[in-house]
Amino acid sequence: MPTPRGKLTAAAPLAPLVWFKAGGAADWLFEPADVEDLCAFLAALDPAVPVMALGLGSNLIVRDGGVPGVVVRLGKVFGKVRAEGETLVCGGGASGIAVSSAARDAGIAGLEFLRGIPGTVGGFVRMNGGAYGREVADALVDVTIVTRAGFIETRPAAALGYSYRHSNLADGEIVIAARLKGQPGDKAAIQAEMDRIAAAREASQPLRTRTGGSTFKNPPGLKAWELVHNAGCRGLRVGGAEVSEKHSNFLINSHGARAADIEALGELVRAHVLREQGVSLEWEIQRVGRVKP
Structure with missing residues (x-):
C-alpha cells in the first residue's frame, strides 16, 4: 500500500x-x-x-x-456545502440533510427532496437517488470525480447517462464534489416542505431500526412495496433478517442477522413476488464483497 x-x-x-x-x-x-x-x-x-x-x-x-x-x-473535509447564487457546491461527503439545510439557509428551493435521501452526495449522485417526486438528475449541474488513476475530472450531468437509480460512473471513480441547482424560494416554505418530508418518512419507514433503505427498485408503473405486500412477504424472516411490518420494501436486521441472512431474505422475496405477481424485482440496495464460505 x-x-x-x-x-x-x-x-x-x-x-x-x-x-x-x-x-x-x-x-x-x-x-x-x-x-x-x-x-x-x-x-x-x-x-x-x-x-x-x-x-x-x-x-x-x-x-x-x-x-x-x-x-x-x-x-x-469533503462534507462542506456553500451557495453560489442559486447553485449549491457540495462536497462528496455531505449528507442529504446537510445539503437541503444549506439550500434552505440560502433561500434555494427545489432541493428539499434531498432531506428524504439517507446518504451522501457521492452516493446519491452515483445512483441518481430520488425521493418524493424528484431525483438528482433534475438538479445536478455537474460532478467532480477522482478517477481510479488519481486524476480529477469534472463532467456535466448530461455525460452521466442517468436513468432510474443508475449512472455510468465507473467502479473506482470517487465523487468528491457536485453542483446542484435550484431556484429562489422562501426560507419558511422550504423548511415547511423539509418538515413534511421528514414527517412522512418517520410515519411510513422503519427509520429507527437496522435497515438499508428501499430494497428493490420500483418497476415501471408499479410500486415495489405493494408487490412485496401482495405476495404475502410482510414479516417474512430468514435467520435474523426480516421484512419490515411497517414498510414492506425495507429489510431489517432485527435479531443479529448476518449479511448472508439479509441477502437471502431479499432473494426469497424476489422469488415470492415473481411467483405470485409475475414481476422480477431488481435490487436497489448494493451488495458488495465476498460471500463467506
Whole structure:
C-alpha cells in the first residue's frame, strides 16, 4: 500500500459503518486527508487493486467475507456545502440533510427532496437517488470525480447517462464534489416542505431500526412495496433478517442477522413476488464483497 497522509487501516470492520450493522471487513479502509491525498494515493496504488467508495452505508449490504482492495471513506473535509447564487457546491461527503439545510439557509428551493435521501452526495449522485417526486438528475449541474488513476475530472450531468437509480460512473471513480441547482424560494416554505418530508418518512419507514433503505427498485408503473405486500412477504424472516411490518420494501436486521441472512431474505422475496405477481424485482440496495464460505 502507498503511504498517505490520511488514515489507512488494514482489515477494518465495516459493519459499524453501515446501516444494517452486519458484514465483514475491508482489506483496507482509507480516509484521505484531502483531495490531494486521495489523488496521490490512487495514482500510486497498484491498478489491479479494486477501489470502492463508502458514504453513510445506508443502501448497502457488505457480504460477510469482506470487501477486497481499498474502501475509501470521505471525512468532514469533503462534507462542506456553500451557495453560489442559486447553485449549491457540495462536497462528496455531505449528507442529504446537510445539503437541503444549506439550500434552505440560502433561500434555494427545489432541493428539499434531498432531506428524504439517507446518504451522501457521492452516493446519491452515483445512483441518481430520488425521493418524493424528484431525483438528482433534475438538479445536478455537474460532478467532480477522482478517477481510479488519481486524476480529477469534472463532467456535466448530461455525460452521466442517468436513468432510474443508475449512472455510468465507473467502479473506482470517487465523487468528491457536485453542483446542484435550484431556484429562489422562501426560507419558511422550504423548511415547511423539509418538515413534511421528514414527517412522512418517520410515519411510513422503519427509520429507527437496522435497515438499508428501499430494497428493490420500483418497476415501471408499479410500486415495489405493494408487490412485496401482495405476495404475502410482510414479516417474512430468514435467520435474523426480516421484512419490515411497517414498510414492506425495507429489510431489517432485527435479531443479529448476518449479511448472508439479509441477502437471502431479499432473494426469497424476489422469488415470492415473481411467483405470485409475475414481476422480477431488481435490487436497489448494493451488495458488495465476498460471500463467506
